Amino acid sequence: MKTGRTLQDLARELDRQREAKRDFIVTSDAMMLEDSAELFSLCRPLPSGMREVTPYGMTDLFHRQLGAALGIPAKYYDKMRGEYPELLAQNVNGWFRHVPSKHTIRTLDGTARAFLSDRYRRIDNYDIAKATLPIISKMPDAQVISCEVTETRMYIKVVNPRLEAEVQKGDIVQAGIVISNSEVGLGSVSVMPLAYRLVCLNGMIVGDFGQRKYHAGRELEESWELYSDETLQAEDTAFMLKLADIVRTAVDEARFATVVDKLREAAEVRITAPVPQVVELTAKQYGLTQTEENDILQHLISGGDLSLYGLSNAVTRASQDVPDYDRATTLEGVGWQIVAMPREVWAAINEA
Numbered sequence: 001m002k003t004g005r006t007l008q009d010l011a012r013e014l015d016r017q018r019e020a021k022r023d024f025i026v027t028s029d030a031m032m033l034e035d036s037a038e039l040f041s042l043c044r045p046l047p048s049g050m051r052e053v054t055p056y057g058m059t060d061l062f063h064r065q066l067g068a069a070l071g072i073p074a075k076y077y078d079k080m081r082g083e084y085p086e087l088l089a090q091n092v093n094g095w096f097r098h099v100p101s102k103h104t105i106r107t108l109d110g111t112a113r114a115f116l117s118d119r120y121r122r123i124d125n126y127d128i129a130k131a132t133l134p135i136i137s138k139m140p141d142a143q144v145i146s147c148e149v150t151e152t153r154m155y156i157k158v159v160n161p162r163l164e165a166e167v168q169k170g171d172i173v174q175a176g177i178v179i180s181n182s183e184v185g186l187g188s189v190s191v192m193p194l195a196y197r198l199v200c201l202n203g204m205i206v207g208d209f210g211q212r213k214y215h216a217g218r219e220l221e222e223s224w225e226l227y228s229d230e231t232l233q234a235e236d237t238a239f240m241l242k243l244a245d246i247v248r249t250a251v252d253e254a255r256f257a258t259v260v261d262k263l264r265e266a267a268e269v270r271i272t273a274p275v276p277q278v279v280e281l282t283a284k285q286y287g288l289t290q291t292e293e294n295d296i297l298q299h300l301i302s303g304g305d306l307s308l309y310g311l312s313n314a315v316t317r318a319s320q321d322v323p324d325y326d327r328a329t330t331l332e333g334v335g336w337q338i339v340a341m342p343r344e345v346w347a348a349i350n351e352a
Contacts, residue, residue, distance in 0.1 A: 004148030
């Protein structure tokens with residue numbers, strides 16, 4: 001499992017971002033894509049009748065969300081952005097004027113990072129950490145083994161060494177949880193079980209038993225509004241209390257026993273087809289890259305466990321080789337998806 005930041009570094013970065021971020025709800029007539037297609041301007045009306053124009057850089061995600069919101073196909077959007085940015089600006093600005101709408105714009109460090117619905121409910125990383133870390137600190141022997149805040153998500157991965165089980169002789173897994181959140185519209189707040197394998201310190205995110213809270217809220221009537229913490233605090237208090245309760249009970253013995261039973265069952269399912277073929281078909285099934293496929297094959301062969309469980313562990317081991325923390329976490333989830341895949345899918349892979 002990738003280690004990411006220290007808990008102290010995570011806290012400092014979340015605090016810094018809390019001070020640096022600015023969020024707006026803006027009508028389309030107050031937005032403009034500059035001719036370079038790399039600056040996005042918010043045009044705020046002033047009492048004098050003039051407008052205050054504030055330009056922002058844009059992340060790739062912002063571009064993608066902007067194009068999707070306006071119904072511009074991604075391939076055509078990217079072609080215009082790369083070859084004819086003035087045309088892209090004309091397209092975007094034309095649709096802003098032609099179809100009036102209202103959107104949430106999230107910015108950080110002078111960069112527009114999310115183009116979202118005006119009903120998007122802000123549930124920020126800082127608030128999630130503030131609600132959950134005190135609970136984790138009170139769990140006997142609980143350890144934060146990995147945490148990170150990326151451009152798109154925050155992760156806090158926790159293990160409880162008091163709850164462990166043996167999948168195979170000498171192969172111990174411990175129970176844990178993964179708390180994650182996206183401030184830019186790429187996912188709900190979630191608390192997912194984690195199986196932490198001590199043999200190689202791999203983490204497997206168990207997506208079947210998690211709980212999520214989606215970023216959807218009431219509609220705001222103002223044409224331009226800077227979100228205030230006061231406005232949202234009352235709405236979020238009840239949710240944060242519920243989140244704290246979920247974290248307290250997330251490391252559940254019965255749920256962990258179910259996970260371990262699945263792992264033991266997978267350990268009995270043997271790979272009978274040629275190993276490279278099985279890895280290739282698995283990679284196609286779960287959208288893995290060629291590099292990831294190669295790493296998984298190497299780890300599966302070197303691990304020597306030619307079972308469905310061994311294949312899933314090869315995937316979670318390969319996650320440690322991936323430079324990007326978001327992608328590494330995705331592979332940790334794929335490890336569990338392989339364990340839990342329908343047996344007819346596995347038969348198609350293993351008998352092809």
